[in-house]
Amino acid sequence: MQDPKVIVALDFNERARCLALVEQLTPTACRLKIGKEMFTRFGPEFVRELQSRGFEIFLDLKFHDIPNTVAKAVQAAADLGVWMVNVHASGGRRMMQAAKDALSDYPNPPKLIAVTVLTSMQPDELQEVGYSTELAQQVERLAKLTEQCGLDGVVCSAQEAAQLREYLPESFLLVTPGIRLSHAPEDDQRRIMTPTDALKAGSSYLVVGRPITQSAEPLVVLESINASLAKMA
Numbered sequence: 577m578q579d580p581k582v583i584v585a586l587d588f589n590e591r592a593r594c595l596a597l598v599e600q601l602t603p604t605a606c607r608l609k610i611g612k613e614m615f616t617r618f619g620p621e622f623v624r625e626l627q628s629r630g631f632e633i634f635l636d637l638k639f640h641d642i643p644n645t646v647a648k649a650v651q652a653a654a655d656l657g658v659w660m661v662n663v664h665a666s667g668g669r670r671m672m673q674a675a676k677d678a679l680s681d682y683p684n685p686p687k688l689i690a691v692t693v694l695t696s697m698q699p700d701e702l703q704e705v706g707y708s709t710e711l712a713q714q715v716e717r718l719a720k721l722t723e724q725c726g727l728d729g730v731v732c733s734a735q736e737a738a739q740l741r742e743y744l745p746e747s748f749l750l751v752t753p754g755i756r757l758s759h760a761p762e763d764d765q766r767r768i769m770t771p772t773d774a775l776k777a778g779s780s781y782l783v784v785g786r787p788i789t790q791s792a793e794p795l796v797v798l799e800s801i802n803a804s805l806a807k808m809a
């Protein structure tokens with residue numbers, strides 16, 4: 577597969593257990609995501625270890641800080657040679673532009689994307705933290721702002737993908753976590769969708785964690801997702 581659609585979210589507290597899973601996967605079948613848990617425990621060295629096995633890495637640290645701090649953090653991610661890195665769109669225009677500008681001198685910069693509204697959030701929780709906008713409207717607002725700032729795409733739930741695709745070009749990446757196979761538990765996710773529905777709705781990449789990592793047969797699950805997506809091509 578030239579451009580695998582699945583990004584496997586590696587959220588483990590043990591390096592060895594994580595590597596035992598990674599050994600079953602191949603860079604042609606998926607990319608890998610390292611997030612806050614593993615990066616805080618095992619640091620950049622672990623990212624390099626996975627890269628040395630040929631995997632492209634989405635460094636999911638969701639930077640959200642003052643523009644200068646986020647710009648420097650994004651440069652640190654670029655120096656690490658990751659494929660993708662993210663910030664929170666709610667950090668605002670100046671923060672996102674600073675992050676984008678910080679990558680301008682890199683010949684092959686990571687894809688820079690922004691989180692709109694976390695896929696674990698549901699409408700009442702958004703209201704509770706002070707947003708009076710409808711959830712889908714808030715996603716749309718932040719996606720438009722992200723595009724205006726020149727970033728490569730957004731993280732959103734696949735439930736919003738079709739709506740966003742109405743005015744965002746194919747080249748603008750919609751990276752969608754909250755992917756669940758039918759009948760699987762939603763866990764702490766709230767806005768979920770199956771892999772094929774997500775792709776149909778316009779997702780560019782699917783972030784899949786527990787449905788693969790907690791499965792007794794992770795490779796079988798990954799291969800069956802890839803096969804179902806391939807059928808749609």
Ligand SMILES: O=C(O)c1cc(=O)[nH]c(=O)n1[C@@H]1O[C@H](COP(=O)(O)O)[C@@H](O)[C@H]1O
Nearest residue numbers: 585611636694695731753754783784785786
């Ligand atoms: O940026 C992300 O990757 C992300 C954004 C979001 O809105 N929701 C979300 O679940 N994620 C990440 O995607 C992964 C989803 O994992 P599972 O719920 O196990 O499939 C986790 O590593 C989350 O940190």
